[in-house]
Amino acid sequence: MFDKIKTLGELGEIAAAARAKGRKVVLAHGVFDILHVGHKRHLDIGKRHGDLLIVTLTTDRFVNKGPDRPVFSEKLRAEMVAALECVDYVGISPNPGAEHVLETVKPSYYLKGSEYADEEADVTGRIKTERLTVEKFGGEVLYTEDITFSSSNLSNRVMSLYPEETAAYLKDLRARITVDDVKKEVAAVENKRCLVIGDTILDEYIYVEPLGKPAKENIIATKYKSREIFCGGAIATANLVGQVCAGVDLVTLLGRSQSYEDLIRANLHQNVSLMPFYREGGQTTLKSRLVDPAYVKKLIEVAYISDEALPAAEQATLNGWVEKNIANYDAVIVNDFGHGMIDDGLVDIVCRKSKFLAVNAQTNSANRGFNLITKYPRADFICIDEPEARLAAVERYAPIETVVREKLEKKIDCHTFVITHGKLGSIVYSPQAGVKRIPALTGEAIDTIGAGDAFFALASPLLAAGSDPYLAAFIGNAVGAMKVRIVGQRHQITKPEILKYLSTLLK
Template identity: 40%
Template sequence: MKTSSKEIAYQDAPALFDELRRQGKRVVQCHGTFDLLHPGHTVHFEEAKALGDVLVVTVTDEEHVNKGPGRPLFSDQLRVRSLAALACVDYVVLIPFPAAVEAIECVKPSVYCKGKEYAQDTVDVTGNIVNDRKAVEHFGGKMAYVGSVVFSSTRLLNQHFDAYAPQVKSFCKEVASECDKEHFRRAVESFSDKRVLIIGDTIFDRYSTVNVQGLTSKNRILSGRFLGEETQAGGTLAVFRHIREFTENVKLVSLVGTEAWVEDEISRYVHPNEDEIVRIPEFTTVVKQRFVEPLPTGKELSKLFSVNYIDEAHPGGDVQRYLIERIGQFIADVDLVLVMDFGHGVMGPDVRSFVQEKAPFLSLNCQTNANNHGFNLINRQYHRADSFSLDETEMKLAVGRKAMDFSAELQHLRKAFGAQYAWLTRGGTETLGEREGEESIQCPPFEVNIIDTIGAGDAFCSVASLAACSGLPIKTATFMGQLAGAEAVRYVGNSLNVKKSRFLKGSEAMLSV
């Protein structure tokens, strides 16, 4: 709700600022999250205002804030209202984009101000400052670096507010003690050298949104009015998108049918020189359709029921041999082989054996779902991995018991596989991590504001696998996986992938506790 004439809607802002320029006004712009206003911000704004006639402050909306789990602490309305209350600020605009370029295009400032700490491009872990400068100069403006008093909102929030649960703070401090922000950044940047082969099932997640109207009068079944639907690239395609953020050296081997719509979806994400997906007419491309209610603000997505489009019989021997031939072209020339086995036909017995024998570093995720419950157990289908991750249900099925010492069983399974790394993700309870030669660790959940858990385990596995292949300490590797999973639960399904820039900004915030 608008509380001040200074608050301008994003769609109305360009016309207003065009008019100010026609009047000869010199427009100055500051941009950021401004989650916690402090004296440093006041000085920053006052010094910026002195460079022109009108000061516009643009604010990243909460959906696109990349400060890590739990941020922003304050809502869009409160952050905008607080800025509008400052005498030196003339206008405030909420920006529905993650980076500043769209904000700059909206305002077209004569002067765009950043803090003095950004005078060196390398300070910005996202690398966006270069694009910001290009956008400013494109519209005839210039950059200025202001702020004689410097504070960090993130550090102040971490030190004086309960932005994170005590156990999360404690874990982050432990990670920071062995891997500071600069070392962490270098480790993530080093992922770009990894050559990765992803093998497994391609799944398309279709979210069909309905407005539940109630029960029908005759048959007493649930009735809903169709509102719309979205198809998302899941399974190995989701993992490919995550990995592709960190390294360009990726190949994808999977299996789909020849339905016309499938090619359009694949081409959106996979470049032809990365695409080693096998197409066969007799195979039905896997689609998992979930009927959901409209997403309520600040609450988890409500799913009603699911319909799976999956062949009952798995592909025959000819297809398996063709997959092995395709995999064999690349497997010796990569650093990491990441297998995502959803039990939908790609990873047959012969393919599993070949990959386990040939992979230089094998990271494994063997999933249980409604279509394969009890039949796709990691310790029945595989005998070797260098790293693996599984969830609580998958662990219980593998062990054959409901009650257990999860840490002890994870260690036992790691040793049985001869693995260097092993993880057990237990949702909102904990994530357990194991590495040969290190003590077992327990990592608390980072994110409590959950939208949808679909795809979170895949995001965890993707980034944790890169960390394992790089030989990182178990705490650091687990932190990386957990941070990726925490980002994934903040959006619906696989609608977005983990972004390297958001990942680095989030890690910077959490390692500053």
């Protein structure tokens, strides 16, 4: 069985030798996470159409079915597939798609399930590219027609991957909405023009090995390993909005000295246009953290920040641009980190003139107690975490539902509140429909930085397009669950990945 498992290079040589002898090569590619009778019949059909059946698996890193997937590692998946009698060889692809495998193997037939026959319905957008690659080498796509099962469906319904509360929530949701409903909601925002306003924050991760306490000093010593800088804050929000909206303008504040503007522009999504304003004599906010790489545990933070109020002339220029152009946008999304960019005048402009206003006002170590959501008298959507809600409501112990319904709603004219709860999920409240809790969709977090912003970035344009608040919050929750599995902003979550994960949850 283990002799069947080969490297991609070896599979290319095996396929070439078979073709030289006039034998037909059939290739199947996929995740094959939970092997079942549908997989076996699919592969049996492939073997009947050729002389050599090769199966390649997506490596764990690129299984875009969301957190906690795949259930089985790539080595275990390869072992299971190799155990099937009809399979001649198995390989693990190091790439996210099948194109490189197809170019290496050059199959006569590329095996796909009947659900992929409609290329327009493919959320990943890859099936057309794969078909063209197969045809380039004289092959064709063979769509199998037989009983079909979904590994995602089986894992969701049989294997209990989720806590009881989450499983019950998803079961109820599947009875009420379908994947097509979600696709329609996301498609509805494609032509929206959004303005993102907020502070740029660069997150520097300096990976170190803790060494212990020096004998003569009361400090923790560490050994430097490596470093990364990620574009966070409003940059990360704009990039995620750009995944679902075709037009996004980002108004942000950079420092004239040490602006990092080249790095920022290099990391912008193609749909995002940067509208930078500058703090003369200051630098772009950078938060440097010493991180233990073993578990991505942050040890200490040093903030390089200029967060005093902007000089009047600089603030007037920024505010003037927003006031002049704000009417051109379907939605205004404010990421207020309280680092001196947004003054009372800008708050007044966005509250009075936005067609749809979404606001996140963050409490962090640099502004605790001085950047409360209550400085915005009105909004259409507010998204903050529980400590931020309690600070703004001056309510430490009451249930969070009471904090929102009886405190915040009386202080802010707002249609929809979302209070994110980390591992407890989120609370959604609208005056018309009341309170509903959405449980967390993943139990394991690698890095929580930016998860709430990811939720906010996806839910905001959806609500602006008229989505039901609870559906928008479910989608936001899903993206937040995806984000906590990513270190910093090392990877930008893409629209196909979002749709794929949502499809997995609803099967």
